[in-house]
Amino acid sequence: MVEALKALRPGDPDRVGPYRIVGRLGSGGMGSVFLGRSRGGRTVAVKVVRPDLAEDPQFRRRFVREVTAIRRVNGAFTAGVVDADPAAASPWLATVYVPGMALSDAVAAHGPWPPGPVLTLASGLAEALGAIHAAGVVHRDLKPSNILLAHDGPRVIDFGISVVGDASALTQTGMMVGTPGFMSPEQLTGDPISPASDVFSLGAVLAYAATGAGPFGTGAPHALHYRTVHETPRLDRLPPELGPLVDHCLAKEPGRRPTVTALLHHLSGTGEYAAPAPARGWLPEPLARTVELHAVQEPPPTPLTRRRALFGLAGVSAAAGIGYGAWRLTRTDGSDPDDASSAPQQSPTVPRRPGAERWRSAVATGDGRDDADGALAVANGMVYFPGRKGLYAVSAANGTERWTHTTSATDGTLVPTPAVTADTVCVVVGDILRALDADTGERRWATSELNVADAGPSAAGDTVSFLGSSGTSTVLYAVSTATEKIQLETSADLEYAESARMADGTVYTSSGGALYAYDPATGQRKWRHLTPAVRLSDVAVSGDTVYVTVFGENGTSLAAVSTNGTEKWLATPEDGGSFRGPPVVADDTVYVCGGTTLYALHTKTGAPKWRTPFTTALHPTPSAENGTVCVAADTTLHALHADTGKKKWTYPADEPLRTGPLLSGPAAYVTGASGTLYAITA
Numbered sequence: 001m002v003e004a005l006k007a008l009r010p011g012d013p014d015r016v017g018p019y020r021i022v023g024r025l026g027s028g029g030m031g032s033v034f035l036g037r038s039r040g041g042r043t044v045a046v047k048v049v050r051p052d053l054a055e056d057p058q059f060r061r062r063f064v065r066e067v068t069a070i071r072r073v074n075g076a077f078t079a080g081v082v083d084a085d086p087a088a089a090s091p092w093l094a095t096v097y098v099p100g101m102a103l104s105d106a107v108a109a110h111g112p113w114p115p116g117p118v119l120t121l122a123s124g125l126a127e128a129l130g131a132i133h134a135a136g137v138v139h140r141d142l143k144p145s146n147i148l149l150a151h152d153g154p155r156v157i158d159f160g161i162s163v164v165g166d167a168s169a170l171t172q173t174g175m176m177v178g179t180p181g182f183m184s185p186e187q188l189t190g191d192p193i194s195p196a197s198d199v200f201s202l203g204a205v206l207a208y209a210a211t212g213a214g215p216f217g218t219g220a221p222h223a224l225h226y227r228t229v230h231e232t233p234r235l236d237r238l239p240p241e242l243g244p245l246v247d248h249c250l251a252k253e254p255g256r257r258p259t260v261t262a263l264l265h266h267l268s269g270t271g272e273y274a275a276p277a278p279a280r281g282w283l284p285e286p287l288a289r290t291v292e293l294h295a296v297q298e299p300p301p302t303p304l305t306r307r308r309a310l311f312g313l314a315g316v317s318a319a320a321g322i323g324y325g326a327w328r329l330t331r332t333d334g335s336d337p338d339d340a341s342s343a344p345q346q347s348p349t350v351p352r353r354p355g356a357e358r359w360r361s362a363v364a365t366g367d368g369r370d371d372a373d374g375a376l377a378v379a380n381g382m383v384y385f386p387g388r389k390g391l392y393a394v395s396a397a398n399g400t401e402r403w404t405h406t407t408s409a410t411d412g413t414l415v416p417t418p419a420v421t422a423d424t425v426c427v428v429v430g431d432i433l434r435a436l437d438a439d440t441g442e443r444r445w446a447t448s449e450l451n452v453a454d455a456g457p458s459a460a461g462d463t464v465s466f467l468g469s470s471g472t473s474t475v476l477y478a479v480s481t482a483t484e485k486i487q488l489e490t491s492a493d494l495e496y497a498e499s500a501r502m503a504d505g506t507v508y509t510s511s512g513g514a515l516y517a518y519d520p521a522t523g524q525r526k527w528r529h530l531t532p533a534v535r536l537s538d539v540a541v542s543g544d545t546v547y548v549t550v551f552g553e554n555g556t557s558l559a560a561v562s563t564n565g566t567e568k569w570l571a572t573p574e575d576g577g578s579f580r581g582p583p584v585v586a587d588d589t590v591y592v593c594g595g596t597t598l599y600a601l602h603t604k605t606g607a608p609k610w611r612t613p614f615t616t617a618l619h620p621t622p623s624a625e626n627g628t629v630c631v632a633a634d635t636t637l638h639a640l641h642a643d644t645g646k647k648k649w650t651y652p653a654d655e656p657l658r659t660g661p662l663l664s665g666p667a668a669y670v671t672g673a674s675g676t677l678y679a680i681t682a
Helices: 058-068 101-109 115-134 185-189 197-213 222-228 242-248 260-267 288-295 322-330
Strands: 019-027 031-037 043-049 081-085 092-096 148-149 155-156 359-360 377-379 383-388 391-393 400-404 424-429 432-437 445-447 458-460 463-469 471-481 487-488 499-504 507-513 514-518 523-532 536-542 545-552 555-563 567-571 585-586 589-593 597-601 608-613 622-627 627-634 634-640 647-652 663-665 667-671 677-681
Touching: 019 043, 031 322, 043 597, 092 545, 101 148, 101 197, 101 288, 115 155, 115 197, 115 260, 148 288, 185 197, 197 260, 222 242, 242 536, 260 555, 377 663, 383 667, 383 677, 424 463, 432 463, 463 499, 463 507, 471 499, 471 507, 499 536, 507 536, 514 545, 555 589, 597 627, 622 663, 627 667, 634 667
Parallel strands: 458 499
Antiparallel strands: 019 031, 031 043, 043 092, 081 092, 148 155, 359 677, 377 383, 383 391, 391 400, 424 432, 432 445, 458 463, 463 471, 471 487, 499 507, 507 514, 514 523, 536 545, 545 555, 555 567, 585 589, 589 597, 597 608, 622 627, 627 634, 634 647, 663 667, 667 677
């Protein structure tokens, strides 16, 4: 049934922050959830952290970071955070109250759903996960009881569990995050957690909605865990309309699952998994009548997007205060969300046509970036990009300035390649590495006496790697961003090293024609691989393979090297041209730019897939994601179909483009010579 309001127990609070507590909604691993009312009568769900966790300083620090991250979640199908106090004696957060029925209760009461409603459910959940991931958060516990059903679509709740890049965030306090049967294999094996983990859980949820049971059966947790990691899911009861979609989501390897953006494309009106438009709302009967019977009448939400219209809005919204909550979450300038006069002026709609400009940011214009070919980074709901005067951070949603870290002439030149973790941005200024708070830009710490080289740092997890020098020797470092502790310091055989890259717990660097792999945890060299090269490019790592461009005396080639150091293949340009830039890998394709040609090769064999020539020189670094590959040429951003190399769309800028593009979620980002940052609908 609809989540019942229970009486308060002895010891339960009668007030949390500004909210009067009127009943108990439930409890979970982090604490108890109550129904609260503000002085103005608004209802919210208030989660209060349990006492033993509240007394754990490590948990409190992480809770503060995670509340900061999830405040940025703003999606039509999420119950957003509207208030929080991580520093209270009993830390708490308040979310939009959704008086809906949990999917688990709905299936138990009314049985499995037909394919059409399941596909519509999938579309809403995919959009919710897109909003969650855009804020730098991985849900890690998407399950039927965390999905509430309302007339205008599902709502995902309890999405503040783990910040991307810090997969162990709450497990270090002794908690097991996740639910047997709906957890991804990587959650159980201790491998890195990414948004792909939520896609796996989504597949399990869809199987449950369609059949009444999870894809790995029932039983003791250890049995479900074993089946999840080692056995194929049980999908024989799924209708043919759902089988391929669920099977794709439940791939054991994260890289083989569809991204959320790809899912939304497949579930759209023209996609292969598109659901027919519902005639009278999206919920199957008689479930729709049950939800309607128990719906709480609240003020209607703000104007709807086309996607939300899919869910058949008739009458009022069942999600209490979703319009107000979404507005409050988008305000980052410190102004009063109830004061309309202080609202930033933005376009009422974001262009959805591929190739259309979403927004442009001029915060770095005038920096004179003519010789500063930097790199962009998107994380934590922000775009980080370099200018001659410093590093800038703007909102990925609308381009508004979040912070600027300026440098002066006495500081030295900023190396235009930032390295970003879940909570830290690292930049090289002069010969100093600075670690900045990712949310505020405030300096956390800086290296001293390491003589950092003029090369971009690289980060993974909470470790940043970079090159430095000691006397006449080049030194490879790996440093913890949390503790500033040097984890790796070696100068062996690295006289000509030009870059260092972190990936999957390994630091890769090259010197001359040799590729090296180091373990930052032990400081030991894992292996060395010799190539026929004078020098090597930055590496790209995907699965069990390292890809690197080889610049030799007799031409260029692309090498694929196993992560154990053995060569898999070596490929040269099929047209006799030259590879000029570092490789980029997406799905089963590795991309590399030549002078005026973009090449695509098969990752497993190195065989040519396609090549596309252009009339002007290409920026050396392309970007690929979700079936699209982008490359910058002079004043134009080009998007190609990843499987064919055919033109998808183009965006003509007003100036020469100076950074390689970066595809991330719904947009492609690129900067111009003036310092303008462009966001283009991908």
